[in-house]
Amino acid sequence: MIAIIDYRAGNLTSVKRALDFLGEDSVVTSDYSKVIEAERVIFPGVGAAGKAIADLKRQELDKAIYDAFNNEKPILGICLGTQIIMEMSQENDTRCLGLIKGEVRRFPEGLTDANGKRLKVPHMGWNSVKLRRKHPLFEGVGTDSEFYFDHSYYPEPVLDERILGETYHGIWFASVLVSGSLAAMQFHPEKSGSPGLKILANFFRWSGRDCAE
Amino acid sequence: MLSKRIIPCLDVRAGMLTKGIKFKGNVDIGNPVEMASYYYEEGADEIVFYDITASSERRDIMTDTVKRVAERIFIPFSVGGGIRGVDDMRRVLLAGAEKVSVNSAAVRNPDIISEGASYFGSQCIVLGMDVKKVGSTATIPSGYEVIINGGRTRTGIDALEWAKRGESLGTGEICLNSIDADGTKDGYELELNSLISSNVNIPVIASGGAGTPEHVYEALTVGDADGALIASMTHYGVYSIREIKTYLHEKGIKVRMDW
Numbered sequence: 150m151i152a153i154i155d156y157r158a159g160n161l162t163s164v165k166r167a168l169d170f171l172g173e174d175s176v177v178t179s180d181y182s183k184v185i186e187a188e189r190v191i192f193p194g195v196g197a198a199g200k201a202i203a204d205l206k207r208q209e210l211d212k213a214i215y216d217a218f219n220n221e222k223p224i225l226g227i228c229l230g231t232q233i234i235m236e237m238s239q240e241n242d243t244r245c246l247g248l249i250k251g252e253v254r255r256f257p258e259g260l261t262d263a264n265g266k267r268l269k270v271p272h273m274g275w276n277s278v279k280l281r282r283k284h285p286l287f288e289g290v291g292t293d294s295e296f297y298f299d300h301s302y303y304p305e306p307v308l309d310e311r312i313l314g315e316t317y318h319g320i321w322f323a324s325v326l327v328s329g330s331l332a333a334m335q336f337h338p339e340k341s342g343s344p345g346l347k348i349l350a351n352f353f354r355w356s357g358r359d360c361a362e
Numbered sequence: 363m364l365s366k367r368i369i370p371c372l373d374v375r376a377g378m379l380t381k382g383i384k385f386k387g388n389v390d391i392g393n394p395v396e397m398a399s400y401y402y403e404e405g406a407d408e409i410v411f412y413d414i415t416a417s418s419e420r421r422d423i424m425t426d427t428v429k430r431v432a433e434r435i436f437i438p439f440s441v442g443g444g445i446r447g448v449d450d451m452r453r454v455l456l457a458g459a460e461k462v463s464v465n466s467a468a469v470r471n472p473d474i475i476s477e478g479a480s481y482f483g484s485q486c487i488v489l490g491m492d493v494k495k496v497g498s499t500a501t502i503p504s505g506y507e508v509i510i511n512g513g514r515t516r517t518g519i520d521a522l523e524w525a526k527r528g529e530s531l532g533t534g535e536i537c538l539n540s541i542d543a544d545g546t547k548d549g550y551e552l553e554l555n556s557l558i559s560s561n562v563n564i565p566v567i568a569s570g571g572a573g574t575p576e577h578v579y580e581a582l583t584v585g586d587a588d589g590a591l592i593a594s595m596t597h598y599g600v601y602s603i604r605e606i607k608t609y610l611h612e613k614g615i616k617v618r619m620d621w
Contacts, residue, residue: 195482293619294620
């Protein structure tokens with residue numbers, strides 16, 4: 150069973166529907182014990198960091214995430230879920246969960262592409278991810294695959310080794326992070342067509358260990 | 363680097379797909395759920411549903427259709443037409459849409475943009491604009507006027523001013539439809555698109571007038587659009603999405619080729 154953490158932030162139904170499509174048992178829950186009983190945890194979210202953290206804390210779901218992390222349960226963070234596992238977010242100056250050291254920054258003004266053309270924020274649409282190394286979650290996912298992004302802030306971990314994948318939008322930013330049994334992606338695998346579904350399918354089989362060494 | 367998005371637009375009336383010429387004389391041409399699944403398999407980057415009757419006849423949005431679509435396609439899709447407030451937005455988003463598009467209702471009550479953005483995030487809110495070329499006047503300095511109620515009612519509002527206002531109210535994206543070009547298959551209104559896109563910092567999707575892959579190319583280059591809405595050119599099987607993307611790819615436009 151997979152627990153999708155419901156802290157009233159955004160489109161949880163789309164994650165649930167993707168899991169249903171893949172034939173995987175999942176439950177959308179804001180119940181601490183259900184999260185702890187689950188084999189795996191998905192931590193989604195869209196919206197603003199400040200409100201998300203407040204909602205999470207009010208329902209004591211921050212504790213559920215800490216405990217799942219400390220128990221080395223496979224955890225998948227998606228979009229805002231990827232940001233609020235960091236220590237701090239510039240969005241609403243929010244102190245976050247701190248599972249990965251580093252902060253969440255807003256894309257700077259005046260970004261341009263290689264031809265000097267102005268780039269817009271939010272970074273919205275399909276973009277590719279350059280993996281630094283192999284990881285079980287990306288097994289069978291083609292290197293030319295693109296994923297759906299929709300965000301104005303991005304995580305910047307202190308430790309370089311936490312970065313699994315990077316994406317270019319005027320600057321290179323960390324789009325996939327890993328720390329032990331925790332993997333987090335800034336894009337939406339549930340909205341990224343077959344490569345995204347492949348990542349979700351890989352997550353169901355993932356032991357929670359980083360490398361397939 | 364971001365890919366340019368190719369976005370089929372499905373106009374829906376009474377749960378069936380239609381495509382009209384200049385908003386008149388619509389004929390039903392199919393089932394929206396089947397068509398959405400087809401486009402998903404074909405490599406569409408996003409899908410737009412527009413309930414063309416909802417805004418003027420005040421019909422509720424087809425929540426069931428949205429739900430059935432969401433069970434089968436795993437790319438973003440937006441729903442517009444008759445979204446009058448936060449409750450309508452919530453219903454559509456919970457049914458599985460990624461974004462909602464507001465058009466006439468936002469002109470009547472601009473606060474629904476900021477309310478929607480604060481409830482659901484800017485990324486959920488698309489400002490749909492139907493625009494007509496009227497020539498530059500004191501009240502319409504850009505020469506483009508916003509038209510509402512499915513192309514029937516003039517507002518006296520300048521399109522460029524409205525786009526900027528929409529951005530400041532928190533809309534995450536603009537879908538810009540030229541009423542003059544809509545259904546003509548003669549190409550997008552490039553001047554209008556470039557004007558709006560270069561003056562806002564949010565993505566602008568060009569809409570209205572696509573007839574050939576070259577038109578799409580022009581919208582994404584001369585028109586400075588971040589994505590292009592298409593309808594007739596693929597609905598009737600004249601072109602496939604893959605053909606359009608291959609054409610763009612060969613012309614050096616970054617598009618998603620692997621799906």
